[in-house]
Amino acid sequence: MSRDAREAYDEFYRGTSRRTMRYAFGLTGDLGDAQDLTQEAYVRAWQRWSGLRDYESAESWLRTVIYRLATDRWRRLAVRRLFAAKAPPGGVTPAPSEDTLLVVAMLRTLPPAQRRALVLHYLLDRPVEEIAVETGVAVGTVKSWLSRGRAALALAMKEVTSNVTSNVTSNVTSNVTSNANSDVTCDVVSGGGREGGERDA
Numbered sequence: 001m002s003r004d005a006r007e008a009y010d011e012f013y014r015g016t017s018r019r020t021m022r023y024a025f026g027l028t029g030d031l032g033d034a035q036d037l038t039q040e041a042y043v044r045a046w047q048r049w050s051g052l053r054d055y056e057s058a059e060s061w062l063r064t065v066i067y068r069l070a071t072d073r074w075r076r077l078a079v080r081r082l083f084a085a086k087a088p089p090g091g092v093t094p095a096p097s098e099d100t101l102l103v104v105a106m107l108r109t110l111p112p113a114q115r116r117a118l119v120l121h122y123l124l125d126r127p128v129e130e131i132a133v134e135t136g137v138a139v140g141t142v143k144s145w146l147s148r149g150r151a152a153l154a155l156a157m158k159e160v161t162s163n164v165t166s167n168v169t170s171n172v173t174s175n176v177t178s179n180a181n182s183d184v185t186c187d188v189v190s191g192g193g194r195e196g197g198e199r200d201a
Contacts, residue, residue, distance in 0.1 A: 001050065009049050013042060016059050019124060023063055026119035027070040029108040041065040060134050063120075071112055106156040114149035117142055 020041065024034035041062050045052055052058050107115050116135065120126040128146070132139045 005049060005053065008053050009046060012045075012053070012058060016062065017042075020059070020062055020066065022123055023119055024066050024070065026104060026107060026123045027067065027112075027115060029104040033070075037066050037069045040069060064134065067112075067116055106153050109156060110149055110152055114145045114152070117145035118149045118153075121146055 017038070021034060021038050024037045024041075025031060028034050028037065044065055045058065045062055052061060055061055107118060110118070113135075117131055120131045120134070121128065126134075128139055128142050132142045135142065
């Protein structure tokens, strides 16, 4: 591979790696799996770079590879580490926030097609028309996936909120009861001491 091709690949990696990682994490809900799938996708891109560099949307091709790998992630992929040696050094990937972890956990409960559409639309800000082209379906189908996915997420969020509220209420009640019992005990002990002192006097 020529020097120009290697430089073009390095530039492609630097410009797309964070978005690609976010997409993979949204699909899998597991940071380790997302890193493995992203690595494997870039290895494949490197192997095909001589033709892929002229592709109209190499990044879309990359996401398609990741989606196909993700649907088969139930068996552990034998991921090659070639890319790690060839890729330029990068910064440390920040840990996902608690909100992101919650959303991704709920995404994992959705069918793969709905999950893919939601990740593309809301995590990568892709318009419906572009998602339709990338996934090879009609615009109406994408809209249906998004609608059903949003409804399922709203229901899941409602259940999570209900569980959290129940747990908080239970904890608060337990703490209040415990503190009240502790205060009563202290009063009894303290009062007994005073009474004993008065009797001694």
